[in-house]
Amino acid sequence: MxxxxxxxxxxxxxxxxxxxxxxxxxxxxxxxxxxxxxxxxxxxxxxxxxxxxxxxxxxNTIPVIEPMDQGSIATLKANYLQTTFAQAISAIDAESELTSRDFWKHYKILMCIKNIATAWEAVTTKCMNGIWKNCVKRYVNDFDGFDSEHC
The missing domain is CATH 3.30.2320 (hypothetical protein PF0899 fold)
Known part of the structure; x- marks a missing residue:
């Protein structure tokens, strides 16, 4: 920027x-x-x-007032890289003549957006609760949800 x-x-x-x-x-x-x-x-x-x-x-005030900087962005990036590199490896393994350079040449913005969406969905509630707990403890609890047998 x-x-x-x-x-x-x-x-x-x-x-x-x-x-x-x-x-x-x-x-x-x-x-x-x-x-x-x-x-x-x-x-x-x-x-x-x-x-x-x-x-x-x-x-140095941003990490205190912007809880997203305290872990979810790093988790999102890690999930994104894991998804994207898994796709690259899978594509290269499936097509013997495909190189990593070829994969990246054909990596489109739509694929990137879909991978970001997948990565964001993989950020867990537990991760988000841990982040927000640092700022607003009274609004965050350790509730993990109901067991499937109770639903």
């Missing part, structure tokens, strides 16, 4: 969509946008619109 791309998104997507949302909900268009200090976030972002205030969070 570049600063130019983020600024384009901010002006041409974020602002119009949030303005429309505010109109639909009949609420004032006064927005506070919290951002981390990623290199792609322009420091002058708060100067681009008078009704949008941007606050950059201090370094």
């Amino acid at each position: 570049t600063q130019g791309l983020f600024e384009d998104w901010f002006m041409n997507c974020f602002i119009p969509q949030v303005r429309e949302y505010c109109l639909e909900k009949d609420i004032p268009f006064k927005i506070l946008l919290l951002l981390d200090n990623a290199p792609g976030h322009p420091p002058h972002l708060g100067d681009l619109h008078p009704d949008v205030k941007c606050i950059f969070l201090p370094p």
Whole structure:
């Protein structure tokens, strides 16, 4: 993500969509946008619109307030890689003349999206509970579900 791309998104997507949302909900268009200090976030972002205030969070606060950074993204990536590499190995084993380079040449965006969906479905409730428990203990319990014989 570049600063130019983020600024384009901010002006041409974020602002119009949030303005429309505010109109639909009949609420004032006064927005506070919290951002981390990623290199792609322009420091002058708060100067681009008078009704949008941007606050950059201090370094190292994201893992505390964004529980998704505490494990589910790593689990998702691991599941995605496992699924994708299993497909590559299976394709190469099934077709003796197919190389890994050939597999990647034919790896399409649709395949990628399907693999991401499969990887996300493999992120367990237990994993998500463990992540959220760090932030909101009173809303997360260790309930694993009912046994199939009780359903």
